[in-house]
Amino acid sequence: MPKAINNDIKNILIIRLSSIGDVLKCTVVIDKLRNHFPNARISWLVETKSKDVLLGNPNIDEIIVWQRKEWSKQARSSKNYWKFARQLFQFTKEIRNRNFDLVVDIYGAPRSGIISYLSKAPVRLCYTGSRKYSHLCANIHAVPDYTTSTTATQFYADILRPLGIDRDDLRMQMPILPADRSFAETFLHDHGISPGKYIAINPSTSWQSKCWPSEYYARLADMIIEKHCLPVVILGAPGDVPLVETITRQMQQQPVDASGKTTLRQLAALAEKAGAFISGDTGPLFIAEAAGTATISIFGPTDPAWHAPKGERHITLSTNSCSCKKSFCEDKKCLTAILPEHVLTTFEELAKKIGLIEHHAIK
Template sequence: MSTFDTADRLSYNPRMVGTVTPSSILIIRLSSIGDVVRTLPALTSLRQNYPKAHITWVVEDKSSGILEGHPYLDEVLVFERKRIVRSLKNPLRFPEAVALLIRFLSRLRSVKYDLAFDFHGILKSGLIAYLSHSPKRIGFKEGYVKEFSYFFTNLRIRPSDAGLPRVVRNLELIKQFVLPGNLTQRPALGVTDKHRAKAHKFIHDKLGDCHPLVAVHPGTSRPLKKWPLQSFAALCDLLTQKLGARVILTWGPGEREEVEQIRSLTRTRPLIGMQTDSLLELAALLELCEMMVTVDSGPMHIGSAMGTPVVAIFGPTDERINAPYWKPNRIVRSEVPCHPCDEDCVYAKCMEAVKPEDVLEAASELFKQERPLRSR
């Protein structure tokens, strides 16, 4: 069993700063939640360099909540993928899909964008960049994107390393347009006092002022990245018995049954987290925790962005690229020869091979290291 700690790697040599002063900028990162979070430092850097520019972000509906009320955005343009796909499947609703696409294109073209950054690198995002009519459409070179999206960009950037953390790679896409002093690795989320007050009230009403509070988030978008429920249950008991932690099982849409199953398998009966109305409420809840234990997921990146120490369990995906970027964190994975594969295996042996005791060890190390710092 190996435990890794991510390292910050940034090296910039801007060449185009001063050649353009954009009045409007388009950011395209459609999904997923974790990838949107890891694009936020690029947004912050662009805003710091161009404080008066109108900045629009195109995102799909499922991931749009993380951008709600963001202070650095002038507009969030939601691409209603779910409704469009649902309408296209029904011939009787085909006109609805056409109307949604026309409305989206109308809003997209209502602003003349001087720069369009395609962080996503798929056919759909490339088409959106092209249809924006921006004269400068920046994306990654062939070999670093999918579905021939490079056909739709006219300034193509080659990442310095194929194994870069996604945050660094995203910053490399904008580095030619940003002064070195305005490049930042820190994210910014639109979490408000209202979000924090709701999270604090829930914790206070359920647990009082108890500490330490550890969030355990089992949910993830792909079954391949899931850790067995019984392993999560055993870990919850170990965190309580060995570290004296109060464990809270956090969850998102469609995950309530899963956390209830985990709780039923425990002896210590951890608290099931509140139903959050937005991703920012989840962010506020994670911010209150002294640690988060999770798998490779969007909430993993949210917790990391909020400054919560994260222990992340990895299996098929590459931790060099996908680990929680903001320290402190620990990555735990099994030593299997097929890692990383990012394939849909019938049995995710790499996840099953990670034992609760291994995760507890990483959590204990991080807990001892970080708790004195967070209590100051």
């Protein structure tokens, strides 16, 4: 990228839509852009479900929420597709009127590519070979280097190389606000739980195929409570309440059911204060990672080498993950082969390492 153009960058738009986990992983680019362009205004285009991941980030000046799915749902129910078209037109017009100098399209899908192109930004960055030719809407391209980009966060950070920004720190960023920490402290106090002395379990995922069986979670939670006298807090969004109720009905012990009782940011605060976090491949797992909490992740149809948390405080379990990437699976053999007893042993190994339980407490 020519230095003259680089120096002219004053107004930046990052586009990363889709799921909570994917948006969170892309936050590795924020501080790099801020350090490289200290005087620039940085905005992020995101969908409604993932906006809370970005709220409170000091390196983001504005969060632009694209209500595409809400508009689409309204159009289908009312059959008023002209209104949907007008909403899209007005939205793209507002993006163009913001006069962005640089668009970083990390999403790389047709809709993000079109938004990037219609922004009329003089510098539009995307990966080459992005999905369905969205890179054709960009005029500067990052070439994937799979010899060094061995994880999702490394891959996302590498998109900045054409700007002269090297990959170094790969920490995800999700600031937890004082009000959310206050909620977590009150919640734990009301249930007689000490911060750092409980296990958080998040059993739900966005794909049926990524969900470890409910009876397995029930058995694991029972063993943790019975053997180590550690409280278990089960987390989940409002839509996860039926699953969590199924798990609690299958248990002999009594966990704390927090499903449907928190916002995403309050969930993050509870994850931050947990001694350890157990989950499948889903957004809250990466929230816990970003918060610095030790994690045990259970992977099935997705690639743990690419997606799973890395480091001494994180352990991933998989049966040489099939990586089929199917959102639905009838038998889920790759997950059912991971038994609760195996996860308990892994938990005990991690808990000893981080000082959550003592060596002699394991019999």
